Amino acid sequence: MLKKSLIILLALSFSLPVSETWSADGDEFRTLRNNMVREIFADVQLTRLKTRKNTLDRKVMKAMGEIPRHLFVPKKQRGYAYENRPLSIGYGQTISQPYIVALMTDLLQPDEQDIVLEIGTGSGYQAAVLAGLVKRVYTIEIVDALGKAAGNRLTSLGYDNITTRIGDGYYGWKEHAPFDTIIVTAAAGSIPPPLIRQLKPGGRMVIPVGGAFLTQQLILIEKDLDEKIKTRQILPVRFVPLTRSRTTD
Ligand code: SAH
Numbered sequence: 001m002l003k004k005s006l007i008i009l010l011a012l013s014f015s016l017p018v019s020e021t022w023s024a025d026g027d028e029f030r031t032l033r034n035n036m037v038r039e040i041f042a043d044v045q046l047t048r049l050k051t052r053k054n055t056l057d058r059k060v061m062k063a064m065g066e067i068p069r070h071l072f073v074p075k076k077q078r079g080y081a082y083e084n085r086p087l088s089i090g091y092g093q094t095i096s097q098p099y100i101v102a103l104m105t106d107l108l109q110p111d112e113q114d115i116v117l118e119i120g121t122g123s124g125y126q127a128a129v130l131a132g133l134v135k136r137v138y139t140i141e142i143v144d145a146l147g148k149a150a151g152n153r154l155t156s157l158g159y160d161n162i163t164t165r166i167g168d169g170y171y172g173w174k175e176h177a178p179f180d181t182i183i184v185t186a187a188a189g190s191i192p193p194p195l196i197r198q199l200k201p202g203g204r205m206v207i208p209v210g211g212a213f214l215t216q217q218l219i220l221i222e223k224d225l226d227e228k229i230k231t232r233q234i235l236p237v238r239f240v241p242l243t244r245s246r247t248t249d
Pocket residue numbers: 093094095096119120121122123124125126127140141142143146167168169170185186240241242243244245
């Protein structure tokens with residue numbers, strides 16, 4: 001009898017939706033986040049021959065262990081927020097896989113004096129990861145509803161060094177250029193020339209390049225002090241496409 005009720009009790013507790021079993025008191029999320037960080041470490045090891053990295057910057061990993069990713073995904077996705085994979089954020093768009101966010105952030109070699117441009121705000125998560133590591137983040141989103149939601153989310157979470165804008169990021173953000181680093185989180189068919197122009201000499205840019213919905217290559221671009229451009233393929237990746245506005249802005 002006792003055994004039977006124990007089984008029923010166990011079955012009941014496992015059948016509760018994840019969101020109801022979480023007290024959302026932060027600690028449970030911390031454990032999940034720590035697990036996510038361990039998975040990122042494992043992916044870094046698996047890809048080290050391609051990326052030429054045995055480890056990522058400790059500051060970057062610390063940020064990954066602190067930013068509350070569950071607050072950047074739709075409520076129904078919260079139970080999956082700390083899985084090391086991309087998740088849908090609506091409008092056909094995704095929040096990137098945590099390992100890729102960590103790798104791209106590391107490739108930028110963020111410095112606390114840096115002014116950074118991000119193309120593809122999405123949920124605002126990547127901008128939040130960067131915000132703790134650099135001086136200011138400017139981020140552009142083309143989907144009006146996503147850009148507005150991310151702007152509100154970042155403000156309500158207290159990020160005061162992120163400036164959001166709705167628009168076509170292909171053109172960059174001339175008023176605040178040049179940038180120390182640029183991160184593009186949607187796949188472009190080729191590297192947008194305005195972004196190269198808006199990169200500081202000595203600056204770095206990471207961008208997935210390749211056909212829409214195919215595997216793309218994550219490219220690291222370095223502009224040296226003589227404005228010479230050097231590019232390096234880092235890893236095959238899969239991003240949603242960089243779309244273009246019909247009207248230029
Ligand atoms: N960095 C995001 C994930 C981005 S997904 C995050 O951390 O959540 C890619 C985003 O790029 C999508 O939200 C998509 O709408 C946006 N995007 C696509 N083309 C764009 C363009 N030309 N300019 C600005 N944003 C664009």
